[in-house]
Amino acid sequence: xxxxxxxxxxxITLITGFDSGLAEIVGLSLxxxxxxxxxxxxxGLPIGAALALFHFPGRKSLIIxxxxxxxxxxVVVGLVVYLMLSRAGPFGVFGLLFTPTAMxxxxxxxxxxxxxxxxxxxxxxxxxxxxxxxxxLGASTFQSLRTLLWxxxxxxxxxxxxxxxxxxxxxxxxMIVGGNIDHVTxxxxxxxxxxxxKGDLPLALGLGIVLVTLSVSVNAAAAWLKELAQKxxxx
Amino acid sequence: MTQPPAILxxxxxxxxxxxxxxxLLKEICxxxxxxxxxxxxxxxxxxxxxxxxxxxxxxAPSEGEVTWQGADGADPKLRQAMxxxxxxxxxxxxxxxxxxxxxxxxVPASERPDRVIExxxxxxxxxxxxxxxxxxxxxxxQRLAIARAWALRPQVxxxxxxxxxxxxxxxxxxxxxIQAFKAAGTxxxxxxxxxxxxxxxxxxxxxxxxxxxxxxAEADAFFAGPKNDLAQAFLKGDLLWWxxxxxxxxxxxxxxxx
Numbered sequence: 001x002x003x004x005x006x007x008x009x010x011x012i013t014l015i016t017g018f019d020s021g022l023a024e025i026v027g028l029s030l031x032x033x034x035x036x037x038x039x040x041x042x043x044g045l046p047i048g049a050a051l052a053l054f055h056f057p058g059r060k061s062l063i064i065x066x067x068x069x070x071x072x073x074x075v076v077v078g079l080v081v082y083l084m085l086s087r088a089g090p091f092g093v094f095g096l097l098f099t100p101t102a103m104x105x106x107x108x109x110x111x112x113x114x115x116x117x118x119x120x121x122x123x124x125x126x127x128x129x130x131x132x133x134x135x136x137l138g139a140s141t142f143q144s145l146r147t148l149l150w151x152x153x154x155x156x157x158x159x160x161x162x163x164x165x166x167x168x169x170x171x172x173x174x175m176i177v178g179g180n181i182d183h184v185t186x187x188x189x190x191x192x193x194x195x196x197x198k199g200d201l202p203l204a205l206g207l208g209i210v211l212v213t214l215s216v217s218v219n220a221a222a223a224w225l226k227e228l229a230q231k232x233x234x235x
Numbered sequence: 236m237t238q239p240p241a242i243l244x245x246x247x248x249x250x251x252x253x254x255x256x257x258x259l260l261k262e263i264c265x266x267x268x269x270x271x272x273x274x275x276x277x278x279x280x281x282x283x284x285x286x287x288x289x290x291x292x293x294x295a296p297s298e299g300e301v302t303w304q305g306a307d308g309a310d311p312k313l314r315q316a317m318x319x320x321x322x323x324x325x326x327x328x329x330x331x332x333x334x335x336x337x338x339x340x341x342v343p344a345s346e347r348p349d350r351v352i353e354x355x356x357x358x359x360x361x362x363x364x365x366x367x368x369x370x371x372x373x374x375x376x377q378r379l380a381i382a383r384a385w386a387l388r389p390q391v392x393x394x395x396x397x398x399x400x401x402x403x404x405x406x407x408x409x410x411x412x413i414q415a416f417k418a419a420g421t422x423x424x425x426x427x428x429x430x431x432x433x434x435x436x437x438x439x440x441x442x443x444x445x446x447x448x449x450x451x452a453e454a455d456a457f458f459a460g461p462k463n464d465l466a467q468a469f470l471k472g473d474l475l476w477w478x479x480x481x482x483x484x485x486x487x488x489x490x491x492x493x
Contacts, residue, residue, distance in 0.1 A: 132293055133323035137339045137387075138312045147335075151326040233326035234369030 003201070010202030011209060022206055029187040032100055032174065033167040036107030040167075041160050044112040048119025049145055052127055063120060069113035074106075078176030081106040085177065098179040103187070106173040111163040118159035122152050154229035158222040165218045169211065242303040242311040242390055243422060244268035245290060250299035252285055252446075260285055261446040263299070272413070272423035274437035274454070276430075278469065281443040283426040284320075284395050290424060291317050291393045313340050316384035317393040322376040324368035329360060329379050332368045333386045340387055354386035355379070358412055374405030381412045392416055394425040398432065410436060430470070434458055442466040 014022050051063055083089050085097040085105075096102045126148050134144045149156070171189035178185030180194055188207045195204035245267045252260035260282045267273055267290075275283045288294040289301060292312060303311035325332050333351045342350065355364050358378045363371060368379060377397060384392055394413070398406040406429075413436055417423060427433050433440065437454040442463060450463040461467050 130323060130325070132288075132317075132319065135293055136291060136315075136317040136319075137336050138310075139339050143339065147325065229326075232367055234367050 007201035007205050011204075011206035014202060014206040015209060019206070022203065022210075024183065025186055025188055025191050025207060026210055028100065028185070029168060029189075032103045032187060033107060033164060035104045036111055036167050037160060037164045039104070039108045040111035040115050040163055043108070044115030044163075045119050045149070045156070047112075048116040049123050049149065051116070051120040052123035053141065053145060053148075063117075066113050066117045066120065070117050072110060072113065073172065074110055074170045075172035075176065077106050077109050078173035081109065081173065081177045097177065098181060098185060100178070100185060102177040103174045103185060106177045107167045107170065110170060110173060111167050114163045114166055115159050118162065119156060122155050122159065123148050126152050151233070154225045154233070157225050161218050161222045161225075165215060168214055168218075242306045242309070242314045244304045245391070246300075246302045246304055247290070247296075248300045248302065250289060250296040250301060252282070252289060252294065253297040258297075259446050260289065260296075263446075263448055265441075265448065265451075267422070267424060270417065270420045270422055271438035272417055272425065272436050273439045273441060274433045275424070275426045275441045275443055276433055276466075276469065277443035280445075282446040283443055286443065287317070287393050287395050287424065287426060291315060293317075314390045315393065316387045316389035316391075318377070318380045318384055318395070318397045320396045320399050322373075322380040324371075324376050324379065326369060327367070328365050329368045329371065330355060330364040332379060333383045336383050337386055350386050354382040357385055357415065358382040359408065374401050374408075377401060377405065378408055378412070381409055385412065385416070388419075389421060391422045391424065394423065396426050396428060399428065406432075430458075442469065444469075 013019075047066070051059065051066065081102060082097065084091050085094070085102050086092055087097075096105070127144070130144070130148065130151075134147065139147065169189065171193060174185070174187055175190045175193070178187070178190065180186050180190040186194075188211050192204045192207050192211070195201070195207075245265075247263050247265040250260060250263045250265075251258055263286065275286060277283050285294065289296050292301070292315075325335055327335070330351050333354055334347050337347045337350055338344075352361070352364070355361050358381055360371075360375060360378055360382065363375065363379075368376065371379065381397070392413075397413075398409050401409070410432065413423060413425070417436075423436070425436070434454065440450075440452055440454050440457040441448055442450040442452075442457070442461065442465075444465050450457070450461055450466045452461065457466070458470070461470060
């Protein structure tokens with residue numbers, strides 16, 4: 001028991017002292033996850049909005065597929081990206097395996113379905129409400145789309161936050177395609193896994209505290225956004 | 236002020252609407268013109284709202300044609316407005332809701348603020364201009380919907396039971412606004428369940444039952460005594476759920492079955 005308290009104390013010292021090793025890992029984690037979320041938003045938002053607004057053959061199956069992809073196991077995504085990027089794979093020539101770029105690619109695959117599926121739900125229910133009024137006012141589909149995205153901006157931000165939460169907490173995919181190489185591809189989750197097996201509890205706990213704080217902050221931000229939407233928009 | 240050419244008359248030529256197995260509007264032929272208020276009456280499920288939506292272009296008829304005779308190549312859409320039974324407010328302020336409509340109608344940014352203020356004052360909601368529209372009461376939202384239509388200066392205004400579930404004060408305010416529209420020369424096409432309201436506002440009555448127009452008459456003549464037997468029953472307050480041939484209330488038989 002004393003060991004744990006000692007480790008916790010050491011972890012807090014690491015955090016409050018801005019330990020360079022810890023900071024490096026946290027920094028890379030944020031870079032990878034934020035990068036992935038930005039790209040996933042750029043891809044997922046239009047896909048979700050298109051699924052909500054346009055009716056085309058196969059739309060229903062596509063919605064089911066996107067919803068199913070939300071629960072994709074990270075290790076499987078890691079494996080697939082690994083196969084694609086490995087020397088023998090179709091994208092092997094780019095030499096991306098075991099780089100932060102590979103990790104971003106894997107997380108984009110994990111996060112895009114989340115953002116697309118949530119966007120689809122949000123935009124579809126808003127469109128149901130707005131449809132006749134907007135058409136009565138003479139809005140084109142493009143104008144309607146802009147209005148829907150703008151009016152749903154607060155709630156869509158929470159979808160992006162959900163994607164970020166998933167990306168930053170995920171370990172399986174980044175472990176496989178990043179390889180957990182010190183100073184290169186070591187992020188919070190993979191570092192924790194390694195340090196625990198090595199017995200370096202202070203660093204693992206310190207990273208764990210940062211990770212949990214991050215996750216709590218993301219949820220607090222989502223709650224705050226919902227409240228803001230209620231106050232400002234009555235949504 | 237130069238008026239753009241009128242889009243009226245509106246002509247419905249043999250219009251039917253059949254979204255599924257059942258025909259909900261049947262072979263409607265109708266010409267609507269002038270600045271008079273046309274009120275569409277009829278029991279629930281008669282197709283009143285569908286008829287409004289087809290006229291306004293929100294629904295496409297399954298058969299027949301809807302033509303704005305005066306449009307002459309111009310887009311008739313921008314000369315119409317509609318107020319729905321449940322007001323749809325965008326997630327922005329009351330003023331911004333009106334501004335948004337004006338923007339879609341291509342009103343230049345320099346003119347919009349004045350027209351927003353004029354419209355919102357006309358309905359008596361000036362003090363709420365900066366309030367989020369969706370936080371207003373139901374009655375205020377419906378009045379705002381009227382103001383939004385007013386700002387567009389439509390030639391034709393469609394209203395789908397605009398005062399259903401409103402209290403008398405809000406209803407009065409909306410009826411006053413509809414009178415103002417009439418005074419401004421706007422053609423009113425409206426459905427209502429409120430016969431008193433139909434008498435107060437209507438010049439011209441359409442009686443719709445099961446997707447057919449059974450009677451069209453001047454309001455005075457209609458309320459003095461409609462020719463159609465179902466319309467007579469409707470005005471008396473009878474429930475029109477039986478078929479014409481069973482117009483004598485089938486109470487005896489039902490008692491027997493019960």
